[in-house]
Amino acid sequence: xxxxxxxxxxxxxxxxxxxxxxxxxxxxxxxxxxxxxxxxxxxxxxxxxxxxxxxxxxxxxxxxxxxxxxxxxxxxxxxxxxxxxxxxxxxxxxxxxxxxxxxxxxxxxxxxxxxxxxxxxxxxxxxxxxxxxxxxxxxxxxxxxxxxxxxxxxxxxxxxxxxxxxxxxxxxxxxxxxxxxxxxxxxxxxxxxxxxxxxxxxxxxxxxxxxxxxxxxxxxxxxxxxxxxxxxxxxxxxxxxxxxxxxxxxxxxxxxxxxxxxxxxxxxxxxxxxxxxxxxxxxxxxxxxxxxxxxxxxxxxxxxxxxxxxxxxxxxxxxxxxx
Amino acid sequence: xxxxxxxxxxxxxxxxxxxxxxxxxxxxxxxxxxxxxxxxxxxxxxxxxxxxxxxxxxxxxxxxxxxxxxxxxxxxxxxxxxxxxxxxxxxxxxxxxxxxxxxxxxxxxxxxxxxxxxxxxxxxxxxxxxxxxxxxxxxxxxxxxxxxxxxxxxxxxxxxxxxxxxxxxxxxxxxxxxxxxxxxxxxxxxxxxxxxxxxxxxxxxxxxxxxxxxxxxxxxxxxxxxxxxxxxxxxxxxxxxxxxxxxxxxxxxxxxxxxxxxxxxxxxxxxxxxxxxxxxxxxxxxxxxxxxxxxxxxxxxxxxxxxxxxxxxxxxxxxxxxxxxxxxxxxxxxxxxxxxx
Amino acid sequence: xxxxxxxxxxxxxxxxxxxxxxxxxxxxxxxxxxxxxxxxxxxxxxxxxxxxxxxxxxxxxxxxxxxxxxxxxxxxxxxxxxxxxxxxxxxxxxxxxxxxxxxxxxxxxxxxxxxxxxxxxxxxxxxxxxxxxxxxxxxxxxxxxxxxxxxxxxxxxxxxxxxxxxxxxxxxxxxxxxxxxxxxxxxxxxxxxxxxxxxxxxxxxxxxxxxxxxxxxxxxxxxxxxxxxxxxxxxxxxxxxxxxxxxxxxxxxxxxxxxxxxxxxxxxxxxxxxxxxxxxxxxxxxxxxxxxxxxxxxxxxxxxxxxxxxxxxxxxxxxxxxx
Numbered sequence: 005x006x007x008x009x010x011x012x013x014x015x016x017x018x019x020x021x022x023x024x025x026x027x028x029x030x031x032x033x034x035x036x037x038x039x040x041x042x043x044x045x046x047x048x049x050x051x052x053x054x055x056x057x058x059x060x061x062x063x064x065x066x067x068x069x070x071x072x073x074x075x076x077x078x079x080x081x082x083x084x085x086x087x088x089x090x091x092x093x094x095x096x097x098x099x100x101x102x103x104x105x106x107x108x109x110x111x112x113x114x115x116x117x118x119x120x121x122x123x124x125x126x127x128x129x130x131x132x133x134x135x136x137x138x139x140x141x142x143x144x145x146x147x148x149x150x151x152x153x154x155x156x157x158x159x160x161x162x163x164x165x166x167x168x169x170x171x172x173x174x175x176x177x178x179x180x181x182x183x184x185x186x187x188x189x190x191x192x193x194x195x196x197x198x199x200x201x202x203x204x205x206x207x208x209x210x211x212x213x214x215x216x217x218x219x220x221x222x223x224x225x226x227x228x229x230x231x232x233x234x235x236x237x238x239x240x241x242x243x244x245x246x247x248x249x250x251x252x253x254x255x256x257x258x259x260x261x262x263x264x265x266x267x268x269x270x271x272x273x274x275x276x277x278x279x280x281x282x283x284x285x286x287x288x289x290x291x292x293x294x295x296x297x298x299x300x301x302x303x304x305x306x307x308x309x310x311x312x313x314x315x316x317x318x319x320x321x322x323x324x325x326x327x
Numbered sequence: 328x329x330x331x332x333x334x335x336x337x338x339x340x341x342x343x344x345x346x347x348x349x350x351x352x353x354x355x356x357x358x359x360x361x362x363x364x365x366x367x368x369x370x371x372x373x374x375x376x377x378x379x380x381x382x383x384x385x386x387x388x389x390x391x392x393x394x395x396x397x398x399x400x401x402x403x404x405x406x407x408x409x410x411x412x413x414x415x416x417x418x419x420x421x422x423x424x425x426x427x428x429x430x431x432x433x434x435x436x437x438x439x440x441x442x443x444x445x446x447x448x449x450x451x452x453x454x455x456x457x458x459x460x461x462x463x464x465x466x467x468x469x470x471x472x473x474x475x476x477x478x479x480x481x482x483x484x485x486x487x488x489x490x491x492x493x494x495x496x497x498x499x500x501x502x503x504x505x506x507x508x509x510x511x512x513x514x515x516x517x518x519x520x521x522x523x524x525x526x527x528x529x530x531x532x533x534x535x536x537x538x539x540x541x542x543x544x545x546x547x548x549x550x551x552x553x554x555x556x557x558x559x560x561x562x563x564x565x566x567x568x569x570x571x572x573x574x575x576x577x578x579x580x581x582x583x584x585x586x587x588x589x590x591x592x593x594x595x596x597x598x599x600x601x602x603x604x605x606x607x608x609x610x611x612x613x614x615x616x617x618x619x620x621x622x623x624x625x626x627x628x629x630x631x632x633x634x635x636x637x638x639x640x641x642x643x644x645x646x647x648x649x650x651x652x653x654x655x656x657x658x659x660x661x662x663x664x665x666x667x668x
Numbered sequence: 669x670x671x672x673x674x675x676x677x678x679x680x681x682x683x684x685x686x687x688x689x690x691x692x693x694x695x696x697x698x699x700x701x702x703x704x705x706x707x708x709x710x711x712x713x714x715x716x717x718x719x720x721x722x723x724x725x726x727x728x729x730x731x732x733x734x735x736x737x738x739x740x741x742x743x744x745x746x747x748x749x750x751x752x753x754x755x756x757x758x759x760x761x762x763x764x765x766x767x768x769x770x771x772x773x774x775x776x777x778x779x780x781x782x783x784x785x786x787x788x789x790x791x792x793x794x795x796x797x798x799x800x801x802x803x804x805x806x807x808x809x810x811x812x813x814x815x816x817x818x819x820x821x822x823x824x825x826x827x828x829x830x831x832x833x834x835x836x837x838x839x840x841x842x843x844x845x846x847x848x849x850x851x852x853x854x855x856x857x858x859x860x861x862x863x864x865x866x867x868x869x870x871x872x873x874x875x876x877x878x879x880x881x882x883x884x885x886x887x888x889x890x891x892x893x894x895x896x897x898x899x900x901x902x903x904x905x906x907x908x909x910x911x912x913x914x915x916x917x918x919x920x921x922x923x924x925x926x927x928x929x930x931x932x933x934x935x936x937x938x939x940x941x942x943x944x945x946x947x948x949x950x951x952x953x954x955x956x957x958x959x960x961x962x963x964x965x966x967x968x969x970x971x972x973x974x975x976x977x978x979x980x981x982x983x984x985x986x987x988x989x990x991x
């Protein structure tokens with residue numbers, strides 16, 4: 005167990021290190037170099053030189069890289085180029101906003117998708133199954149942001165039932181009721197997108213389990229069908245589903261760039277797009293890194309959960325079978 | 328005459344596919360007396376597993392159905408029962424063990440709990456008592472240190488151990504009939520013998536009947552009182568084990584026996600094989616289903632399927648060779664006798 | 669399940685066909701697949717829809733007399749049908765029908781170019797990784813880990829923000845973030861093939877086995893690669909529309925469905941229908957491509973395992989281009 009943990013952590017650190025290299029490298033590979041990108045426009049060459057020197061941009065690349073890395077390790081994410089705001093101060097409220105949006109959508113998805121998918125696996129090709137299948141196909145092929153726009157047109161503009169965008173109405177900052185009202189449309193969009201994958205996934209996972217010999221053994225024992233499904237099959241079927249759920253956890257922080265942009269939700273995704281357009285590279289680097297860390301943590305958590313729910317998996321021991 | 332426990336008559340079972348119904352067994356009749364062991368022998372794809380699933384009415388869950396015929400268990404027709412009524416019988420009066428012991432056990436429950444479940448269901452015992460009885464069952468099937476094993480998960484046991492656990496689950500409620508579907512195929516040869524010995528001694532102890540499904544004539548020789556040989560969904564020969572081994576009457580049975588590699592066969596001697604393959608269910612040949620592979624095939628074999636003829640006493644074979652051949656009544660094509668009376 | 673399954677599958681197994689009619693040569697895998705594909709109504713509909721889009725994209729100049737980029741503010745926001753503008757004009761007086769047609773070119777070009785590029789890179793990386801194993805394999809697989817740990821939509825945005833929103837850059841960055849699944853697939857096939865007896869035999873008599881493996885690799889992995897590539901076309905089209913919608917993809921005066929949607933959202937109050945057309949086009953094309961992919965998949969190997977992998981890929985594409 006500990007050995008597995010150490011090995012996985014070392015692996016994760018390595019991957020993370022490579023990601024810092026990639027991000028740093030990308031920005032320094034930009035045409036015109038970091039000077040042109042990172043410095044304020046419209047300065048005289050002398051002033052540019054001066055500013056570059058102040059920001060340490062005239063040092064050799066490896067030194068710049070390690071000093072940046074050192075700052076990161078101390079929790080210093082750096083400052084924006086414009087206005088020199090601490091990036092941390094921008095990020096934390098944004099993360100909270102994203103967490104609200106994604107958390108609601110994600111929980112709603114799980115509550116609907118897993119029971120529905122499992123029900124459908126026992127009633128293959130029923131009306132319910134076909135509906136889910138239809139939703140999946142549409143959900144997979146439809147641009148989510150377009151669905152958002154259409155919902156806005158119907159429910160905000162035409163019917164005027166729901167707010168068009170933003171997190172709160174102008175003078176109702178912080179009111180929970182108002183927040184919920186604003187959540188409805190973006191959550192619908194996100195849930196539909198999630199649902200498409202999760203229903204299919206839990207259905208497929210359950211179908212595979214229902215095909216297993218031990219399900220037949222349970223039936224041969226005289227266990228009634230309902231119990232065969234929710235006791236014998238379900239626990240096995242949930243193992244891969246839980247893994248996927250854990251793998252998707254980072255979305256709670258990384259947010260939804262497109263949906264947030266459509267609904268003007270002040271979350272991480274929208275922030276990333278805005279900062280990209282504004283060429284605030286230090287913010288982009290910080291967000292990319294942060295989300296990568298969380299993705300890696302999510303992967304680690306998925307592995308751990310797997311070991312918890314599946315007695316066959318013995319972490320760190322060779323021969324521990326997976327699934 | 329011994330008491331009849333199970334009587335299958337003219338059982339036709341099959342699968343519902345996109346392109347219509349595919350019959351996996353046709354007009355299968357077998358009967359099992361109390362305390363008897365009957366072996367159903369055939370290649371994979373011959374319909375023997377479908378027959379066993381049909382008896383358990385588990386075929387309903389594999390996209391199949393019983394299309395015709397009756398399965399009388401102690402005089403009561405199981406095909407007329409609902410699934411809700413079947414669960415009273417399954418695991419209680421009729422139990423089943425399957426081919427692959429490793430995959431037959433649920434990986435997320437301890438073996439003790441898996442045995443106890445059956446006891447709790449049919450014997451209406453509490454959890455604690457059922458667990459204790461589960462340990463007793465593990466001891467009965469010859470698992471050392473049963474208290475410890477009961478708390479382990481299937482992946483922690485060897486294949487032979489797992490099959491013992493599967494047997495313990497099946498026998499937990501002392502069934503009248505045990506259906507064993509290739510119980511030793513997935514095991515090492517030495518373990519195979521142990522499991523067969525175990526089944527035999529438990530049969531004596533509990534006085535149950537066994538329907539053993541196997542493709543292995545060696546297993547049949549060791550276990551069977553009676554043998555039914557299946558080919559492409561029908562029973563081609565049926566009789567007592569001694570009769571069948573002494574005088575295999577259907578050319579297919581003959582081939583099966585010849586293709587068993589014996590210890591006495593000369594080294595380097597080529598093994599006997601039956602040429603060709605068992606036909607797919609949708610490409611069954613006209614006439615006798617075995618005729619394309621039969622060395623003795625005649626004109627009539629290509630045209631008309633043979634009924635079961637009596638070879639001698641209660642030894643029957645579905646082959647035209649035996650038309651009018653010394654049978655008690657001298658069967659003709661028109662009067663088709665029932666196989667197992 | 670064993671025997672019951674074997675029996676049902678025996679019905680369609682080509683081996684059995686061979687046994688019944690030993691004289692006839694069994695049809696090749698491509699022929700069999702095509703004859704099954706042809707009987708799949710969804711797949712055939714998908715094929716027809718895709719062909720319609722390809723043809724109308726190619727024949728755009730003959731299907732409309734309007735220049736999609738021509739701005740004419742006098743004729744802005746015309747209703748459908750006025751002045752031979754089939755679907756009306758947008759806020760700049762550009763003909764919407766013409767824009768839709770020319771956008772089809774962009775989307776399909778991106779889709780196929782990205783799929784092709786990813787297959788090439790993925791096959792190269794995967795076969796090198798699988799053939800040489802050891803250190804090279806470790807390096808490549810770490811790279812795949814890194815790529816899978818960075819949120820790919822963020823990475824796309826980051827790269828385009830740094831290097832500029834050139835059309836070719838977008839295709840390159842989409843390829844660079846899509847090749848991983850093909851690489852994994854090819855590597856897996858390679859590892860499997862390496863263990864095969866005939867490769868051992870070839871190695872033993874000194875034949876260069878790279879050629880052997882490569883030939884067999886192409887034979888064994890071509891079907892899954894094709895399925896993968898088909899679904900990648902859809903994913904790339906969605907990615908393109910997402911990036912263009914965010915302002916980081918196609919730029920005016922060029923045109924694309926995503927870009928049209930981004931305009932339409934701004935002028936939602938004026939003409940709600942403008943947002944409908946491009947979205948429907950994206951939906952139809954991606955749906956068509958996915959149906960084709962599924963059709964190929966089903967005609968080759970209608971197994972449960974694969975469908976789970978397919979769902980997983982859908983999920984990834986969702987995270988990348990639609991959230």
